[in-house]
Amino acid sequence: MKFSTQEEYGIRCLLRIARATTSNGLTIPEISQFEGLTPSNVGKILRLLRLGGFIESARGQTGGYKLARVPEEIIIGDVLSVLGGKLYEDGFCSVHAGVEGICHNSIDCSIRSLWTTIQNLLDGVLSKISLKDLTGKDELIQIMINN
Amino acid sequence: MKFSTQEEYGIRCLLRIARATTSNGLTIPEISQFEGLTPSNVGKILRLLRLGGFIESARGQTGGYKLARVPEEIIIGDVLSVLGGKLYEDGFCSVHAGVEGICHNSIDCSIRSLWTTIQNLLDGVLSKISLKDLTGKDELIQIMINN
DNA sequence: ATGAATCTTGACTTTTTTGTATAGATTACT
């Protein structure tokens, strides 16, 4: 399993915006230059972030992008969902489920059990990491241990 | 981040082979029918599993595929690596690393820190789950807690 | 008002991943 480039670039752009100091926010050309991406590509990615409610845009000559909320309230798990989807989309295994919603009768369910176990593990971690944790100076490992 | 279809199909095929009772193992047409995949596709996936050392093949009229080792020794993390690669291929950030090999100077490293943190988390779990855990009747969650 | 800078959207192209087909090699049975 891999991270998509959209996830990587999306988080990067979001970090740039989070760290920007100018009051107008950052423009597409600026982010584009910082990250070495084409303006078109940045525009496409920022669109997703905007639709996801993580950033807000201003048009016109003094336009640009800013965070839509404070970094503490921007959860990395949510951002990754918007950029790359969930690890495994389910809707399966609703019948015949054993304890804790996991069954172990068929091969299908052996695998779903694995996938959902991993998914729950990841969700648990990613739902506790905010954009602030990435911009700050503390170690991620320490943050995870404390939560 | 998502699982590739190759990872899903690969694990499925491996589970089929692990559960087979016939002494000759399973043939491509058999697995193909069980899993609803084309023989070509199964052949391609089994090739990866064979090169990875998880299964062994016998040619000829009575040929087929068997596990190359006992299920306890087939680690799911290794299988997924062969089928879909690592979550994040690194080789970066070797200089300027802080404690525990993680630095936090640039945006680049903020993200690498996130990726590697997640990667280590996953590796830790997947290295403890064997094929036997997937074929058995015990809950994966329980297995993880006990390890 | 006009022009310049910006964001917005959808269609298009390229690249990567996935899946298919074909020809060949090996083995066992008769």
Add this chain to the structure above:
DNA sequence: AGTAATCTATACAAAAAAGTCAAGATTCAT
């Protein structure tokens, strides 16, 4: 030996993801 069943390998085709482009809409400064 010959035939049928199997695995093996490479090249080809289709689908999905990633990236690009062009036309439009909005805002501010002059």
